[in-house]
Amino acid sequence: MKNIEEEIAKTxxxxxxxxxxxxxxxxxxxxxxxxxxLSQPTIVSWLTYAKLAICMIxxxxxxxxxxxxxxxxxxxxxxxxxxxxxxxITTTQNLYEP
Amino acid sequence: xxxxxxxxxxxxxxxxxxxxxVEKYQDKVFxxxxxxxxxxEEAEDLTQEVFIExxxxxxxxxxxAKVSTFLYRIAVNKxxxxxxxxxxxxxxxxxxxxxxxEEQLNSPSNxxxxxxxxxxxxxxRTHLLFSKMDELPERQRVAFSLxxxxxxxxxxxxxxxxxxxxxxxxxxFRAKGNLQKKLKNxxxxxx
Numbered sequence: 001m002k003n004i005e006e007e008i009a010k011t012x013x014x015x016x017x018x019x020x021x022x023x024x025x026x027x028x029x030x031x032x033x034x035x036x037x038l039s040q041p042t043i044v045s046w047l048t049y050a051k052l053a054i055c056m057i058x059x060x061x062x063x064x065x066x067x068x069x070x071x072x073x074x075x076x077x078x079x080x081x082x083x084x085x086x087x088x089i090t091t092t093q094n095l096y097e098p
Numbered sequence: 099x100x101x102x103x104x105x106x107x108x109x110x111x112x113x114x115x116x117x118x119x120v121e122k123y124q125d126k127v128f129x130x131x132x133x134x135x136x137x138x139e140e141a142e143d144l145t146q147e148v149f150i151e152x153x154x155x156x157x158x159x160x161x162x163a164k165v166s167t168f169l170y171r172i173a174v175n176k177x178x179x180x181x182x183x184x185x186x187x188x189x190x191x192x193x194x195x196x197x198x199x200e201e202q203l204n205s206p207s208n209x210x211x212x213x214x215x216x217x218x219x220x221x222x223r224t225h226l227l228f229s230k231m232d233e234l235p236e237r238q239r240v241a242f243s244l245x246x247x248x249x250x251x252x253x254x255x256x257x258x259x260x261x262x263x264x265x266x267x268x269x270x271f272r273a274k275g276n277l278q279k280k281l282k283n284x285x286x287x288x289x
Contacts, residue, residue: 021129
């Protein structure tokens with residue numbers, strides 16, 4: 001048990017002996033280079049435009065397909081009377097009307 | 099250069115003042131990032147990002163804290179953000195590995211790098227402690243790292259973390275207690 005306590009104490013102390021590390025002496029030059037790069041206008045590659053165009057086409061196709069299906073469904077619904085006249089028959093209700 | 103003078107010049111985008119700031123604080127910022135990331139390349143990259151953010155956001159800095167505190171705050175936040183992103187990437191690469199893209203797991207960014215400031219005789223112990231530190235709640239980890247690795251006082255940590263000194267004392271006390279428990283479990287399981 002005492003051994004474990006000692007190990008724990010030694011491990012906890014080990015972090016206190018970490019030496020500070022010197023940074024890159026050319027850090028400022030690197031930062032400046034990066035800042036200059038960031039300030040330049042970014043050129044979007046043709047591949048990005050192509051990807052965007054494909055996405056737009058897919059979305060467009062989906063919209064057209066869904067709207068066509070929806071409109072067809074609306075046309076296909078007929079009332080009872082309309083359906084009767086369309087087929088040239090009368091409904092049974094009309095036969096017994098006074 | 100006085101702090102007020104430096105701040106004024108930085109707000110006017112003075113290049114010489116920015117160079118002075120970088121040269122004065124680059125080691126401190128680098129070591130703070132290194133304490134969290136434990137990878138020289140990643141820490142250097144993040145140090146550059148910290149200074150760029152300082153340059154861009156110094157206009158909104160009201161000057162109610164020291165410039166060094168402002169720098170530490172950005173360095174800590176950026177390091178934590180970076181670690182979160184890395185964790186997410188790791189999870190994603192694990193999913194990819196399930197679908198047979200194992201090489202993602204072996205990419206260079208996933209190889210555990212070492213903190214160059216660790217003394218050779220303490221290597222094993224410090225690595226063990228680092229692994230247990232990573233299991234601590236975020237605030238405890240930040241306070242413990244700033245105190246033990248960067249050598250900041252309770253007051254300085256309180257300013258960086260925007261908490262009271264007593265809150266920092268409590269965080270450090272809990273961090274130490276948690277680490278002791280975790281290490282005890284580890285050594286007992288090793289026996």
